Amino acid sequence: MSKKSALILSLVAAVLLIFTFCHFYGDSPDEAAEETLRVQDATGVPAEAVAPPVKAEPPPVDVSAAPPSTGFLPTEMEEPGKFAAYQQKLKEMAVCLNMQMNALDPNVEINFETFNQVINPDLGEVVTQSEEWTATDIRTKNGELRRIYIENGPSIEAESSRTLKYEAFSQDGTSKSLPLSKEQTSNPSDALVASLEADGEVVSRSVSRRIFYSNGDDLLLVEKNGKIFSFELTHDGATFRCSGADKSSTFQCQCRNNP
Known part of the structure; x- marks a missing residue:
């Protein structure tokens, strides 16, 4: 094989190696740019500024709470x-x-x-x-206070x-999970939730x-x-x-x- 042919084969092999590396180990700049544009189109803001939505925290448990009063006052x-x-x-x-x-x-x-x-x-x-x-x-x-939390x-x-959590609270506010099956915690039925509420006074x-x-x-x-x-x-x-x-x-x- 001549030196010229060997050089050509070496160049071809190098190109193939570079192509293989780019294909398997990373997206091309064009693909990355397209993904950024997709995020921008979906949200209206640059991709790096997109953040997961904030979830509000439930009110603290009041172990001395009484049933809410009814009626209206300004x-x-x-x-x-x-x-x-x-x-x-x-x-x-x-x-x-x-x-x-x-x-x-x-x-x-x-x-x-x-x-x-x-x-x-x-x-x-x-x-x-x-x-x-x-x-x-x-x-x-x-007299035990319990919370039925559905997310x-x-x-x-x-x-x-829907995901169900059922907890009991002691007088100092510490909580413990009450036993429920996996089937009960995942997509609980309205009948199940109503039965839990019936365990006490809201x-x-x-x-x-x-x-x-x-x-x-x-x-x-x-x-x-x-x-x-x-x-x-x-x-x-x-x-x-x-x-x-x-x-x-x-x-x-x-x-x-x-x-």
């Missing part, structure tokens, strides 16, 4: 301190998120419907909403799925929802016994988060500028 009349706190926090929220807001009506109970009337001028109409989890606290006849999430088949119901608005923003909301417990909203490059909003003594908020 928040200003029921708890003047809470109404004043809402007025102040909403002003802070407007500044943090650079939002226009309506005035808070003193003659209403503060729940999602009335809260939404305050914050929606810049957000638009509610497009859809999803329930992320529920937490139902019951007190058994022997909703998409399954591999893109259908809704003292608290909490639900977490994500509400999507026509401007593209979404509000993460937790309600406890029909009243707002916590909320989080991202708008105009900042995030405003509050918790303990059901009582003036625990109402805390923070503003964060997003990178």
Whole structure:
């Protein structure tokens, strides 16, 4: 074999090795760019900025909780301190998120419907909403406090799925899991959930929802016994988060500028 032929064969072998390495050990720049564009098209933001959605935490268990009272009183009349706190926090929220807001009506109970009337001028109409989890606290006849926690999430088949946790709480707030079979914890039936609730008297119901608005923003909301417990909203490059909003003594908020 001549030197020229040997050189050509060596070059061909080198090219084949490089091609094989690129094929098996990494995507091409074009493929990586296409994947980035797919993420951008799906989310509207650069791929490196995409983060998993935040999940709201359930309210802490109150081992001394009594069944919630029924009836309606305007928040200003029921708890003047809470109404004043809402007025102040909403002003802070407007500044943090650079939002226009309506005035808070003193003659209403503060729940999602009335809260939404305050914050929606810049957000638009509610497009859809999803329930992320529920937490139902019951007190058994022997005084034990239990929590029935159901988390909703998409399954591999893109259908809704539910996961059940059943816990008991001691007086110091420590928890222990109560025995359930794998079949009971995965996609529990409504009949099973109802039977667990029947083990005691319901003292608290909490639900977490994500509400999507026509401007593209979404509000993460937790309600406890029909009243707002916590909320989080991202708008105009900042995030405003509050918790303990059901009582003036625990109402805390923070503003964060997003990178």
